[in-house]
Amino acid sequence: MIRKFEKNDINDIMKIWKNENIRAHNFIEKEYWEDNYEYVREILPNADIYVYILNEHIVGFVGVNNNYIEGIFVDINNQHSGIGTSLLEKIKEDKESLTLSVYKKNENAIKFYEKNNFIITSENIDKNTNEIEYTMTWKK
Numbered sequence: 001m002i003r004k005f006e007k008n009d010i011n012d013i014m015k016i017w018k019n020e021n022i023r024a025h026n027f028i029e030k031e032y033w034e035d036n037y038e039y040v041r042e043i044l045p046n047a048d049i050y051v052y053i054l055n056e057h058i059v060g061f062v063g064v065n066n067n068y069i070e071g072i073f074v075d076i077n078n079q080h081s082g083i084g085t086s087l088l089e090k091i092k093e094d095k096e097s098l099t100l101s102v103y104k105k106n107e108n109a110i111k112f113y114e115k116n117n118f119i120i121t122s123e124n125i126d127k128n129t130n131e132i133e134y135t136m137t138w139k140k
Contacts, residue, residue, distance in 0.1 A: 005049035062087040069100040104132040
């Protein structure tokens, strides 16, 4: 089941955010994610967030600001089961287009977005990590 974020969801989604960023971005120092944890915890509720509930537990979430996807995160134990696609479809419902940034080295995420009709529209360097990022865009 997908529902809107509620204030008391923050601890569960931040645990997923931290664990999955560290796991998916093993090319970035773990400390980068740990150092940004409190900042993200503070600003995350400013986005439109939807959570995916399975067996009464949050196992994934998506955050979007206007037409920009801040991120889709699914707990490692529930990946490859359609949860990320379901979250993406939820935010596509009311949008004509969506944009996101993804690290070039995060090949699994790139494949996921390409499978969901996103295309790479530009490439740049993330100043915080010095890693190459792709901008990817989807249009209805």
